[in-house]
Amino acid sequence: MTDTTVPTDPLLAELLDLALEAGRRAGVLLRDGRPQDLSVARTKSSPIDVVTEMDIAAEKLITGFLAEHRPDDGFLGEEGASSAGTSGVRWVVDPLDGTVNYLYGLPTWAVSIAAERDGETVVGVVEAPMRSETYRAVRGGGAYLRAGGQGEWRRLAARPAPPLDQALVSTGFNYVQTVRAHQADVAQRLIPRLRDIRRSGSAAIDLSDVAAGRLDGYYERGLSPWDLAAGDLIAREAGALTGGRPGRAPSGELTLAASPGVFEPLQALLEEYGAWHD
Template sequence: MSEELKAELLDVALEAARRAGELLRDGRPADLAVAATKSSPIDVVTEMDIAAEKLIAGVLAERRPADGLLGEEGADIAGTSGVRWIVDPLDGTVNYLYGLPGWGVSIAAEYRGETVVGVVEAPMRGETYRAVLGGGALMGTTRLECRPAAPLEQALIATGFGYLQTRRAHQAEVVARVIPLVRDIRRGGSAALDLCDVAAGRLDGYYERGLNPWDLAAGELIAREAGALTGGRSGEPASGELTVAATPAVYASLLPLLEEAGAWHD
């Protein structure tokens, strides 16, 4: 892939994420309510999720009409260019519904199956994270680097929980195994922002089971380009089974702990 094409994809992603972030921040109705549910009654969609994905799809169709698109709220277009966009128009919907600031817009571009560009817009933080494969990661104009090496017992680790009761119950058991062995646990409510916080040195590590491609595509690239290690179970790529991102030292200790605790299954 040429550097010119990478730069074009980054520019498109930045525009789409900025415009969707402005819509979500400035257009949130005071009486915002749940528009639909998905996997369970607490896995919610609001009218703003749908509006943001429509806006992003429009930007992509205008600027890159031959590309594919996979969006959380239903967009699924094959495309003919070899480029496919992976879009979460509102990562952290429950936070957004409750008026909490921990939400963002996540947009990644794949080329022939490999993620080459990632952008996460965090309007309530006033921050934009971005990465290009092989080009490092930035927050605004600041180059991102994950935290220096630290032992697991001094590591601040983030995680998340699924929406199905059986999965949540087991995830709570995993946390009970992990928390005595680390500095502390955080639960922010947005996988994309947790991954960016690993990149920015605000967390030593993050893990979660049950993520979808749109939850992790952009944030995982940003974390990797900031020097973090990312992956799944037993050296596999990050996936819905398990996603782990951490500083190299913490990753080496955290991954076997999660394996032993059964973080990869319900």
């Protein structure tokens, strides 16, 4: 990275460097190590909420690498990594965000790694190997994108806010069928109020795309901490507003990120349409 983007806090600089390297290694494993006969290892909330052997392998790689360098840190990982730690730092890891895309050979998937210090997210990295893009942010230090796996970091800024009816907004759908039906109803009511709706299948990439100005907004119900921790910080550090229901932080109840000017009217519609409940 260039000198102007290095955090001045030595701990944050260390956490960022470790997150970037762990994300890079996991991205290489997932991109280059995907077997042709990739199959489902197990399911979670429903038969279509899947885990592959590569999710498990990537989380093992990430947690092993981070534990080697910072053995006293805690972990919270999608595929089961969980420990409290004693250092005040906890890593929140989604080793493969967009597993169904990955299973089908679609390119929209990412590795998401965040570091919390005393309960607050201070570092976020999203590695998108099939885009050859790395997104990263440090609390108070801005958000950056590096394309092509090398070269300079470009500082990110959310799009200038259009009128809501010209806003391009992304969302996601739960794997439980009854929940998906309500989410589809919310999306149907929103579509006439927006330019259009997109559905990528990766919360980490959607949040990063808000940061990069490729989307005006993103919302989803049912996310877990590992889905949103890194991407939420990246979006905020790029100047987007993030939250949940009015006055609440992003959570599994509702996560919303959008350009200022789009955020409040979109949040109001989501509240009116009941996007925060099943």
